[in-house]
Amino acid sequence: MGLLKPDQKGEKGKATRQLALLTAIPAILIVAPLVGFFIGDWVDAKAETAPLFTILGLILGFAAAALEIQVLIKRGTGPDNEDEKKN
Secondary structure, eight states: OOSSOHHHHHHHHHHHHHHHHHHHHHHHHHHHHHHHHHHHHHHHHHHTOTTHHHHHHHHHHHHHHHHHHHHHHHHHTSOSSHHHHHO
16 A cells, blocks of 8 residues: 555565664663573672673673564574475
8 A cells, every 4th residue: 555566665674673682682782681680689689699690681682682683683593484484
């Protein structure tokens, strides 16, 4: 229904997906380690084990971010339609 021809819609959709991917990656790289840090810091405060759980939380946060980015990249660079998925 838009002004774009059918072959142009695919390219615009692909560019939009890539832009969304590029904006999601930095957010994930910031948020996941921060969450791990704050949870680890809270556990350290309760258990008086500083900095053990803070460091562990950071490591787990970065690992979770890496896994999520890997999933996003696989999903974002996949085939555009069902015909391409079958081949």
